[in-house]
Amino acid sequence: MSERPQPLIVGAGPAGIRAAEALVAAGLCPLVVDEAPACGGQIYRQRLVQDGRSTKDLYGSEAGKAERLHAAFAALEGRIDYWPQALLWNLRDGVADIAVGGTSRRVAYDGLVLATGATDRVLPVPGWTLPGVFTLGGSQVALKAQGCAIGSRVVFAGSGPLLYLVAWQYMKAGVEVAAVLDAAPASAKLNLIKALPLDPGIVLRGARFVAELRLRGVVIRSGIEGLRFEGEGRVSGVIWREGGRERRLACDGVGYGLALRSETQLADLAGCAFRFNQRDRAWLPVRDAAGRASVAGVYLAGDGAGIAGADAAERAGERAALALLEDRDLAIDKARAVTLEAELARIGKLRDALETAFPFPAHWAETIDDATTLCRCEEITAGSIREAVNRLDISEINRLKAVSRVGMGRCQGRMCSAASAEVLAAATAKPLDAVGRLRAQAPVKPIPLALQLAADLPEAAANLPEAAE
Amino acid sequence: MSRHLDIDVAIIGGGLVGSSAALALRGMGFSVALLDKGFCGAQASGVNYGGVRRQGRPREQLPLSQRAHAIWPRLKELIGIDGEFLRSGHLKLARSEAEMAALEAYAEAVADQGLDLELVGHNGLRERFPWIDGSILGASLCAGDGHANPRLVSAAFASAARRAGAHVLENTPVTGLTRNGKGFALEAGEGIGLSARVVINSAGAWADRFATDFGEPVPLSRIYPSMIVTEPLAPVMTVNIGMEGGGIYARQVERGNVVVGGERGLPLDDPDFSRPRGAGALAIMNRTAEIFPALRHAQAIRFWSGTEAAMPDRNPVIGFSGTTPGLLHAFGFTGAGFQIAPGVGEVLAELVRDGRTPTPIDAFSITRFSRPPVPPENHDRTSHGSGAGPHPEPQSRGAST
Ligand SMILES: Cc1cc2nc3c(=O)[nH]c(=O)nc-3n(C[C@H](O)[C@H](O)[C@H](O)COP(=O)(O)OP(=O)(O)OC[C@H]3O[C@@H](n4cnc5c(N)ncnc54)[C@H](O)[C@@H]3O)c2cc1C
Ligand SMILES: Cc1cc2nc3c(=O)[nH]c(=O)nc-3n(C[C@H](O)[C@H](O)[C@H](O)COP(=O)(O)OP(=O)(O)OC[C@H]3O[C@@H](n4cnc5c(N)ncnc54)[C@H](O)[C@@H]3O)c2cc1C
Numbered sequence: 001m002s003e004r005p006q007p008l009i010v011g012a013g014p015a016g017i018r019a020a021e022a023l024v025a026a027g028l029c030p031l032v033v034d035e036a037p038a039c040g041g042q043i044y045r046q047r048l049v050q051d052g053r054s055t056k057d058l059y060g061s062e063a064g065k066a067e068r069l070h071a072a073f074a075a076l077e078g079r080i081d082y083w084p085q086a087l088l089w090n091l092r093d094g095v096a097d098i099a100v101g102g103t104s105r106r107v108a109y110d111g112l113v114l115a116t117g118a119t120d121r122v123l124p125v126p127g128w129t130l131p132g133v134f135t136l137g138g139s140q141v142a143l144k145a146q147g148c149a150i151g152s153r154v155v156f157a158g159s160g161p162l163l164y165l166v167a168w169q170y171m172k173a174g175v176e177v178a179a180v181l182d183a184a185p186a187s188a189k190l191n192l193i194k195a196l197p198l199d200p201g202i203v204l205r206g207a208r209f210v211a212e213l214r215l216r217g218v219v220i221r222s223g224i225e226g227l228r229f230e231g232e233g234r235v236s237g238v239i240w241r242e243g244g245r246e247r248r249l250a251c252d253g254v255g256y257g258l259a260l261r262s263e264t265q266l267a268d269l270a271g272c273a274f275r276f277n278q279r280d281r282a283w284l285p286v287r288d289a290a291g292r293a294s295v296a297g298v299y300l301a302g303d304g305a306g307i308a309g310a311d312a313a314e315r316a317g318e319r320a321a322l323a324l325l326e327d328r329d330l331a332i333d334k335a336r337a338v339t340l341e342a343e344l345a346r347i348g349k350l351r352d353a354l355e356t357a358f359p360f361p362a363h364w365a366e367t368i369d370d371a372t373t374l375c376r377c378e379e380i381t382a383g384s385i386r387e388a389v390n391r392l393d394i395s396e397i398n399r400l401k402a403v404s405r406v407g408m409g410r411c412q413g414r415m416c417s418a419a420s421a422e423v424l425a426a427a428t429a430k431p432l433d434a435v436g437r438l439r440a441q442a443p444v445k446p447i448p449l450a451l452q453l454a455a456d457l458p459e460a461a462a463n464l465p466e467a468a469e
Numbered sequence: 470m471s472r473h474l475d476i477d478v479a480i481i482g483g484g485l486v487g488s489s490a491a492l493a494l495r496g497m498g499f500s501v502a503l504l505d506k507g508f509c510g511a512q513a514s515g516v517n518y519g520g521v522r523r524q525g526r527p528r529e530q531l532p533l534s535q536r537a538h539a540i541w542p543r544l545k546e547l548i549g550i551d552g553e554f555l556r557s558g559h560l561k562l563a564r565s566e567a568e569m570a571a572l573e574a575y576a577e578a579v580a581d582q583g584l585d586l587e588l589v590g591h592n593g594l595r596e597r598f599p600w601i602d603g604s605i606l607g608a609s610l611c612a613g614d615g616h617a618n619p620r621l622v623s624a625a626f627a628s629a630a631r632r633a634g635a636h637v638l639e640n641t642p643v644t645g646l647t648r649n650g651k652g653f654a655l656e657a658g659e660g661i662g663l664s665a666r667v668v669i670n671s672a673g674a675w676a677d678r679f680a681t682d683f684g685e686p687v688p689l690s691r692i693y694p695s696m697i698v699t700e701p702l703a704p705v706m707t708v709n710i711g712m713e714g715g716g717i718y719a720r721q722v723e724r725g726n727v728v729v730g731g732e733r734g735l736p737l738d739d740p741d742f743s744r745p746r747g748a749g750a751l752a753i754m755n756r757t758a759e760i761f762p763a764l765r766h767a768q769a770i771r772f773w774s775g776t777e778a779a780m781p782d783r784n785p786v787i788g789f790s791g792t793t794p795g796l797l798h799a800f801g802f803t804g805a806g807f808q809i810a811p812g813v814g815e816v817l818a819e820l821v822r823d824g825r826t827p828t829p830i831d832a833f834s835i836t837r838f839s840r841p842p843v844p845p846e847n848h849d850r851t852s853h854g855s856g857a858g859p860h861p862e863p864q865s866r867g868a869s870t
Contacts, residue, residue, distance in 0.1 A: 092735075106748060378724075
C-alpha cells in the first residue's frame with residue numbers, strides 16, 4: 001500500500017484535523033501542511049507564547065471544542081507527517097510545491113483534501129486603510145495569538161456573526177468597546193427566529209453577547225450607512241449616518257468586516273470547476289454532499305469551500321476523508337457518513353438563516369466614493385476602476401484586472417477581488433455572477449526569488465520543440 | 470441574435486496584429502470588421518513580456534522591425550495612450566567569451582540596419598550598470614529599444630480602431646469562412662453573418678485552421694512562454710535586459726515591479742490554456758536573484774503564461790495566401806510579435822490597398838512551406854552569434870538549426 005503516494009491535506013484547522021484523523025483511523029498516513037506555526041486554524045488558533053491565559057479565556061464557550069480538537073491532532077503525532085509553517089504555493093498534475101524551512105519541496109500526492117479556510121471580506125469605505133483600522137478577524141487574531149488589543153477605545157463595524165463575537169471578546173478582555181455598528185437593519189435580526197430551531201445554542205449565545213454588551217453601556221446601532229473612518233496618520237474616529245443624521249464617535253482602533261470569503265485559489269489551481277453561490281456572493285468550487293470536487297481525487301472541506309463555520313468544518317473534513325477512502329475502495333462506516341451529511345445539511349440551513357440576519361450590504365458598492373482606495377496593494381481607487389469600465393467598456397473581472405491592475409498586487413486579489421467584483425457589477429448594472437471570476441495564478445502567496453528548490457522530485461519538461469526560440 | 474454586415478475587410482483575431490491592421494485600414498477609409506473569439510488583446514498580445522526590442526532579431530525581420538520602431542513613440546497620437554512605452558534601451562548580456570563573440574558577430578552582421586548597437590565591456594558594465602552582477606563579462610546595448618505595457622497597448626489599439634469606425638465584435642468566434650464570387654462569407658458568434666471582399670487571418674495560435682481550410686497547411690505549433698513578476702521594488706534596473714544564448718530576460722516597470730521571463734509553461738487539458746511550471750519558475754527566479762543582487766530579497770507575487778504560435782523557422786507568416794485571392798495571413802510570430810505588430814498592421818493595410826508594400830516581407834510568405842526547403846547557408850545570414858539556449862527571450866532568430 002505504501003506504493004501509492006500519501007494523501008495531502010492542506011490546512012490544520014477544524015476541517016483538516018478531522019480529515020487527518022479519519023484517514024489515520026483507516027490506516028493511511030497523510031501529509032498535513034499549514035502555514036501557521038500550530039494547529040487549530042482560524043477559530044481555534046493557538047497563542048504564540050504561553051501567557052497565562054486559559055483556553056476558557058481564549059475560546060470562551062468554544063473552549064471544550066478547541067481542547068478536543070487540539071488533543072485530537074496531538075494524538076495523531078507519529079501517524080501523520082505534519083509540516084507547520086509550510087506554504088503550499090502551487091499545485092499541478094498531482095504534485096504540490098511547498099515552501100517550508102527555507103526551501104521549496106515538490107510533493108507527489110494521491111488524494112488531496114483542501115481545507116484552506118477563509119479570510120475576512122471587506123468593502124472599502126473612506127479611511128479603511130488608516131493605521132488602527134483592522135479587519136474583524138485580524139482584531140481577533142491580535143487578541144488570540146498575540147494577546148494584544150488593536151486600541152484602547154475600539155469600535156467594531158460591519159456585518160456578520162463575528163461582529164458581535166469579537167466585540168464581546170474585546171469587552172471580556174477588558175478593552176473599552178465604544179460601539180458596535182451593524183450594517184444590517186435591526187429588522188434583519190428577526191430572521192434569527194428561523195435559525196432558533198436549527199441551533200438554539202448559537203442563537204442564544206449571540207443574544208447573550210448583545211445583552212452583555214448593552215449592559216456594559218456599549219453603543220449598538222443597526223442599519224448604519226455612510227460609514228467612514230477619520231484620522232491624521234492613525235484612526236481617531238468613526239462617522240456614520242443613521243436615520244438621516246450623521247454621527248461621530250472618537251476611538252483609536254476599529255475592527256471592520258463584512259463576514260468572510262473562502263480561500264479558493266488552490267481549488268482553482270487544482271482545476272476544480274466553480275459555480276456562483278448566491279448566499280456567499282462568491283464563486284465556489286463545485287462539490288458533492290461528501291465534498292468531492294469536480295476533479296477526481298480532490299476533496300473540499302470547511303470554510304474554504306463555502307462559509308459554514310467551525311462545526312460544519314469539522315464534519316465536512318471527516319466526511320471528505322471518508323469520501324477519499326470510499327474512492328480508494330476502503331471500507332468506511334456508511335452510517336457515519338450519512339449522519340455527517342445530515343448534520344451538514346442542517347448547518348447549511350442554519351447558515352441560510354444567519355445570512356438573512358446578517359446580510360451583506362451590497363448597495364454600499366455603488367456609493368463607495370471615487371477617491372476611496374479599493375485595491376490597497378496597487379493603490380487603485382474605486383474611481384479609476386469606474387473610469388476604466390466606462391472608457392474601455394469593461395464588463396468582466398479579469399479584463400478589469402488587465403487594464404486597471406486591481407488584484408495584481410501582493411495579495412493577488414485575496415483582499416480586493418470581492419469588492420472589485422461588487423463595484424464592477426454595480427457600475428455595469430449587472431448581477432454579480434455576470435462579471436465573472438478572477439482566475440488564480442501561482443504562487444498563491446508571495447515567495448522569495450531566492451527560494452531554493454529541494455531535490456525531491458524532477459518536473460516534467462516543458463513542451464520544448466527542440467531548442468525553443 | 471441574427472445580424473449581417475457587409476464590409477471591405479474582415480479581420481479574424483483582435484490581437485495586436487489584427488487591431489493595428491484594423492486601425493490602419495480605417496485610416497485608409499476601408500470598412501472593417503474586427504472579430505475576436507474572446508476579448509481583443511486578451512491572448513498573446515495582452516499577456517506578453519512587453520519587450521519592445523529589435524536587437525537579436527534575424528536580419529530579414531529588421532526592415533519590418535524598424536518600421537514598427539518608428540510607430541512606438543507615436544502611440545499617444547495613434548491610440549490615445551503611450552502604453553507605458555519607455556525607450557530604456559535593451560542590454561543583452563554575455564556570460565562567456567563565446568557569448569561575447571556571438572554578440573559582436575551579430576552587431577557586425579546587422580551593422581547596416583540602423584540599430585546602432587554598442588558593445589560594452591566588463592569595465593563599462595561595472596561603471597554604467599553596477600546593479601548587474603560582476604560575473605557578467607560584457608553586453609550589447611541597443612539604446613533605441615525599450616519596453617511597454619502589453620495589457621494596455623493591445624486593448625487600446627482595438628479601442629482606437631472602434632473609435633475610428635471599425636466594427637469590433639468581441640466574444641464572436643469566426644466559425645465559418647468560405648470564398649464566394651465576390652469575396653468571402655463568414656459566420657461568426659451567434660447568428661452573425663459577414664460578407665467581405667478581403668479577409669485577414671490574424672488568429673494567432675489558432676490561425677493554422679484558416680490556412681488549412683484553404684489548402685495551405687502550415688507547421689504551426691504552440692508555445693507557452695511563462696512570466697514571473699515581483700512585488701514593487703525601488704528603482705534598480707535602468708534597461709530592458711536580455712541574455713545571449715537564453716537564460717532570463719527582465720525589465721522593471723515604472724511602478725517598481727520586475728517582470729522576468731525565460732521559462733516555458735505547460736498546456737492544461739484544454740490546450741488553449743497553460744500554466745507555468747513551478748520548479749521551472751523557481752530556477753528562473755534564482756537566476757534573477759544571482760544576476761541582479763539587489764533583487765536577492767525580493768518576492769515573486771505572480772506567475773502567468775500565454776499561448777503563442779511558433780513556426781519551425783521562427784519567422785512569421787505575413788502576406789497573401791498562395792491559394793486564395795483576397796485572403797491575407799499574419800500569424801506565427803514565435804514569441805516576438807509584440808514589437809513588430811504595429812508595423813505588420815500597416816503593411817497589411819498597404820497590401821489590401823495596393824496589393825504590395827515597400828517593406829520587404831518575402832521571407833515570410835506562406836508558400837515557403839510548400840516549396841522545397843532552401844539550404845540554410847543560402848539565406849541564414851544571422852545565425853552566427855545566436856547559439857540559442859534552452860529558454861532565451863521570446864524572439865525570432867532566423868533559421869538557426
Ligand atoms: C480571522 C478569522 C477569525 C475567525 N474567528 C472565528 C470565531 O471566532 N468563531 C467562529 O465560529 N468562526 C470564526 N472564523 C470562521 C472560521 O473560518 C471557521 O470557524 C473555521 O475556522 C473554519 O475551519 P476550517 O478548517 O475550514 O478553516 P481554518 O480554520 O481557516 O483553517 C485553514 C488553515 O489552512 C491553512 N492554509 C490555507 N491555505 C494554505 C496554504 N496555501 N498553504 C498552507 N496552509 C494553508 C491556514 O493557515 C489555516 O490554518 C474566523 C475566520 C477568520 C478568517
Ligand atoms: C508570455 C509571452 C511573452 C512574450 N513576450 C514578447 C516580447 O517580450 N516581445 C515581443 O515582441 N513578443 C513577445 N511575445 C509574442 C507576442 O506576444 C506575440 O507574437 C503577438 O502578441 C502575437 O499577436 P497576434 O495578434 O498574432 O496574436 P494574439 O494576440 O494571440 O491574437 C490572436 C487573436 O485571435 C483570436 N482568435 C483566434 N481564433 C479566432 C476565431 N476563430 N475567431 C475570432 N477570433 C479568433 C484570439 O482570441 C486572439 O485574441 C510573447 C508572447 C507570450 C505569450
